[in-house]
Amino acid sequence: MSGADVFTMEPDRVHRSVEVLFDVESTVDRQTEAICERTATVADDLRDGGAALGPALAGAAEWWRLDRAGGFTGLAGHTGEYLATCAEEAVEVDRFNAAAFTAHADLDRYPGREGANDSARPEH
Amino acid sequence: MSEMTWQQLRDLDCGPVRDLGEAWKAHAEAMAEQTERVRADVIEGHLGPDHFESDTADLVREQLGLTADRFDDDLSDYATVRMATTLMETADALEAEQRELGELIPLIESHGLEIEGGPGGYDVGMTGDLKWSIARLDPPQWLCDRVGVSKPDGVLDPARLESLFNAADLIASASGLADQYGDWLRAIMSRAHDADDEAAAAMSAMRENPPGLPPRLGASYDDLVDDYRSGLSGEAAEELEAIAGGDAELSPEQVSQWWEGLSEAEREALIERHPEWVGPVDGIPVDDRDTANRAWLDERIEALEPGEETRDDLIRLRDRITDADGSPASSGETGQPYCLLGFGTEGSGQAIVSIGDPDAADNVNTYVPGTGGGLAGATGLLDRAESMAFDADRYGTGEETATVMWMGYDAPDDLLEAADDKWAREGSEGLESFTRGLRATGEGDPAELTLTGHSYGSTMVGTAASTEGVEADNVVFVGSPGVGTDTASALGVDEDDVWATRNDQDVIRYGMVHGTDPTSAEFGGNEFRSDSPRENSEWWRFWEAPIGNHSSYWDEENEISRRNQSLIVTGQGSGVR
Amino acid sequence: MTEPTETPPASAYTQAEVYAPMEAEVADLVEALPDFPGFERRSWAELPCTHDGMRVPGYTNVELRYRLSIPDSESDLVRQRYTDIARTRWADRGLEITADLETDLGHRVDRELVAVRDDGVKLWYSVARYAALMVQSGPVPTSGETEIEYIPPAGGITPGGPGDKVSRYFPEGIPAEPATPFESPEHYENDL
Numbered sequence: 001m002s003g004a005d006v007f008t009m010e011p012d013r014v015h016r017s018v019e020v021l022f023d024v025e026s027t028v029d030r031q032t033e034a035i036c037e038r039t040a041t042v043a044d045d046l047r048d049g050g051a052a053l054g055p056a057l058a059g060a061a062e063w064w065r066l067d068r069a070g071g072f073t074g075l076a077g078h079t080g081e082y083l084a085t086c087a088e089e090a091v092e093v094d095r096f097n098a099a100a101f102t103a104h105a106d107l108d109r110y111p112g113r114e115g116a117n118d119s120a121r122p123e124h
Numbered sequence: 125m126s127e128m129t130w131q132q133l134r135d136l137d138c139g140p141v142r143d144l145g146e147a148w149k150a151h152a153e154a155m156a157e158q159t160e161r162v163r164a165d166v167i168e169g170h171l172g173p174d175h176f177e178s179d180t181a182d183l184v185r186e187q188l189g190l191t192a193d194r195f196d197d198d199l200s201d202y203a204t205v206r207m208a209t210t211l212m213e214t215a216d217a218l219e220a221e222q223r224e225l226g227e228l229i230p231l232i233e234s235h236g237l238e239i240e241g242g243p244g245g246y247d248v249g250m251t252g253d254l255k256w257s258i259a260r261l262d263p264p265q266w267l268c269d270r271v272g273v274s275k276p277d278g279v280l281d282p283a284r285l286e287s288l289f290n291a292a293d294l295i296a297s298a299s300g301l302a303d304q305y306g307d308w309l310r311a312i313m314s315r316a317h318d319a320d321d322e323a324a325a326a327m328s329a330m331r332e333n334p335p336g337l338p339p340r341l342g343a344s345y346d347d348l349v350d351d352y353r354s355g356l357s358g359e360a361a362e363e364l365e366a367i368a369g370g371d372a373e374l375s376p377e378q379v380s381q382w383w384e385g386l387s388e389a390e391r392e393a394l395i396e397r398h399p400e401w402v403g404p405v406d407g408i409p410v411d412d413r414d415t416a417n418r419a420w421l422d423e424r425i426e427a428l429e430p431g432e433e434t435r436d437d438l439i440r441l442r443d444r445i446t447d448a449d450g451s452p453a454s455s456g457e458t459g460q461p462y463c464l465l466g467f468g469t470e471g472s473g474q475a476i477v478s479i480g481d482p483d484a485a486d487n488v489n490t491y492v493p494g495t496g497g498g499l500a501g502a503t504g505l506l507d508r509a510e511s512m513a514f515d516a517d518r519y520g521t522g523e524e525t526a527t528v529m530w531m532g533y534d535a536p537d538d539l540l541e542a543a544d545d546k547w548a549r550e551g552s553e554g555l556e557s558f559t560r561g562l563r564a565t566g567e568g569d570p571a572e573l574t575l576t577g578h579s580y581g582s583t584m585v586g587t588a589a590s591t592e593g594v595e596a597d598n599v600v601f602v603g604s605p606g607v608g609t610d611t612a613s614a615l616g617v618d619e620d621d622v623w624a625t626r627n628d629q630d631v632i633r634y635g636m637v638h639g640t641d642p643t644s645a646e647f648g649g650n651e652f653r654s655d656s657p658r659e660n661s662e663w664w665r666f667w668e669a670p671i672g673n674h675s676s677y678w679d680e681e682n683e684i685s686r687r688n689q690s691l692i693v694t695g696q697g698s699g700v701r
Numbered sequence: 702m703t704e705p706t707e708t709p710p711a712s713a714y715t716q717a718e719v720y721a722p723m724e725a726e727v728a729d730l731v732e733a734l735p736d737f738p739g740f741e742r743r744s745w746a747e748l749p750c751t752h753d754g755m756r757v758p759g760y761t762n763v764e765l766r767y768r769l770s771i772p773d774s775e776s777d778l779v780r781q782r783y784t785d786i787a788r789t790r791w792a793d794r795g796l797e798i799t800a801d802l803e804t805d806l807g808h809r810v811d812r813e814l815v816a817v818r819d820d821g822v823k824l825w826y827s828v829a830r831y832a833a834l835m836v837q838s839g840p841v842p843t844s845g846e847t848e849i850e851y852i853p854p855a856g857g858i859t860p861g862g863p864g865d866k867v868s869r870y871f872p873e874g875i876p877a878e879p880a881t882p883f884e885s886p887e888h889y890e891n892d893l
Contacts, residue, residue: 006177009177021188028155045137456868510746514766679753699804
């Protein structure tokens with residue numbers, strides 16, 4: 001990313017964007033976890049019933065949780081952390097990574113997120 | 125592969141499977157609210173240009189937009205089309221077979237029969253008690269009724285002697301019934317395994333080659349996002365190619381949902397750029413398939429050398445369904461448009477043409493021709509379909525009836541080949557898919573669907589119905605050499621809606637090589653009249669007139685048969701004679 | 702496609718020859734129908750010929766179809782009286798009546814009347830949602846399209862007009878000077 005000739009930022013509005021993104025992230029994670037747990041139970045019953053659908057369903061749900069829903073929440077969280085860092089520094093952060101968030105963001109404002117995107121999420 | 129035993133199928137609770145499907149659907153809707161929050165509250169809200177403006181701000185907004193779009197597509201393609209629909213379709217399919225089992229098992233038990241061969245066995249045989257009752261000349265009442273002997277009443281009853289004389293018939297009758305129940309059980313399990321395997325394949329296939337996710341913001345974002353954007357433009361085409369090639373493992377209902385999920389521009393682009401993938405896919409609406417197939421037919425004709433036999437066949441097909449000015453033609457008999465639903469040149473060649481739009485019709489009659497069809501005979505077979513359309517219009521109630529000629533399988537070329545059931549087995553999945561596609565894309569109230577098989581086409585219909593399952597309210601067998609099963613019960617359609625007929629002249633020389641005669645009482649469906657053309661003649665006049673010999677040579681489908689078929693197709697079965 | 706092992710028996714007509722006598726049958730019956738309202742549509746159709754379940758190449762079964770309009774088909778004149786007249790006329794000519802059925806469907810009564818000539822040509826008056834007079838050739842050897850001559854329609858249909866649905870056989874258009882209509886004999890005794 002490159003810098004810009006025009007630069008306007010209202011850090012508080014950016015922080016509020018971050019809050020929304022983190023909330024979306026946790027909401028999707030939580031609800032995905034719930035549907036996948038329910039799916040695993042049905043998949044087990046199907047597997048016990050000799051149905052080929054059982055193991056396939058279990059695999060599909062896990063894939064959904066990790067790769068697709070997980071991919072989305074990873075991106076939402078990551079972008080949130082980027083914006084949180086930008087807002088805190090009041091400048092654009094050119095070489096952003098998860099460590100930059102840990103180093104520069106207001107972690108008091110986002111408790112529990114330290115290193116959240118370091119290694120817990122798949123890279124894409 | 126599905127290893128479900130009949131006991132496991134019987135005991136499976138499909139309710140939670142369907143409920144889970146509903147839950148995934150609701151989950152997808154709830155998740156879509158979250159992507160909407162990203163768009164409304166972040167991209168257009170707090171992070172709008174009024175509050176954050178720079179090149180990077182534009183990139184962030186774009187990246188969030190791509191992320192939300194991707195998840196919306198995933199929610200549609202995977203959570204809804206794959207997970208929810210697969211679970212609900214599977215629950216419906218397995219419950220339908222459970223209902224059949226619920227009907228069959230008590231019948232087996234109440235007749236002193238049993239399922240043999242352990243959990244994986246589907247043969248039905250006589251219990252020791254039944255064998256013993258026959259051996260001691262005291263067969264049960266139902267068996268006496270079947271054979272037509274009196275039930276012995278006491279040791280000294282003379283009816284015991286009658287049972288002794290008829291012991292072989294009693295055993296044969298009981299074995300015959302056991303075989304029919306065995307056929308029925310195998311059909312149930314075949315369809316259940318098919319539904320289970322299809323569902324498993326759909327679940328597994330979605331993990332194969334999924335589209336990538338948008339890149340993360342960071343140093344390499346600019347480079348990666350260009351690749352991602354260029355991938356997006358070809359994504360729908362890649363998905364369609366996988367669907368058309370069978371790699372996507374989507375059911376016609378799922379294809380229908382996927383197609384509906386595309387934008388109008390995407391659909392138009394796919395029809396224009398890839399008609400060869402759009403045209404044959406069951407689950408894409410008839411109108412779009414017709415447009416694509418006509419374009420692809422033109423391309424195929426252009427690509428073949430003049431004088432090639434296949435090219436001539438394709439030109440004949442095109443001429444039949446196209447007006448002189450190149451626009452789609454309508455049937456001269458009914459005024460209904462011709463719709464080209466598929467064609468191919470593999471083997472004997474294939475052609476699927478409808479007279480009338482099945483998606484908009486109240487009744488759809490799918491006619492499956494038999495031996496010696498193929499692409500070369502397509503226009504001749506279309507003549508017969510055209511007569512069916514004419515008859516349905518004439519005998520109907522004023523509702524719209526579409527008549528489809530489904531030559532979608534590689535049919536046997538001659539009588540020798542027609543003794544083999546492999547053509548029917550190989551075509552079964554295609555016929556199942558076609559009928560499910562009709563159901564998936566039908567508009568308004570569900571149409572009355574009829575499958576009419578002529579000659580070997582009846583073997584095709586029966587085999588597909590008993591092994592894969594078909595969407596049909598009625599099945600009609602005309603001039604059948606057997607339908608791949610010995611009992612109407614195995615077809616997955618109410619026995620009251622199974623019809624069969626055969627003219628006196630309709631002597632299928634290779635006999636009933638594919639199962640019990642479907643016109644017989646033993647088969648368990650309905651027989652309807654198909655009077656021989658000279659039935660009222662005195663018998664000697666038949667031989668006296670030279671034309672009698674002429675008529676007797678041909679398999680004729682006469683007026684009464686055509687009338688009866690039309691009444692079935694148009695939902696007036698009560699008038700069938 | 703494998704040829705059938707047996708040769709089909711000879712027929713009285715070729716496809717090209719059979720249209721004229723079949724059209725004459727329509728004209729013959731129409732002449733006997735009082736207050737005839739006129740047909741709405743005429744078409745020439747074909748049915749494939751099969752033997753032992755196999756299509757026999759080189760043969761076709763021609764079917765002439767004349768239909769009345771739905772409003773005209775609702776009258777007792779068309780539904781009942783024309784059936785009776787056709788029955789009498791065909792029987793008087795010595796034709797064999799092979800089907801004579803009446804079916805009450807609840808919402809309407811359908812009728813089927815079929816007679817067959819000794820040359821295999823069948824006459825079929827059918828009353829359902831609409832009434833139709835059809836004539837079938839039985840299996841006849843196919844003819845090239847250029848051999849088939851245009852026969853003007855009977856019963857009030859304008860030749861080449863919107864109700865004359867035979868353009869499939871005349872892709873270049875309905876000939877301006879059609880073939881001389883078939884002259885039906887005054888009696889058929891010698892043909893029986």
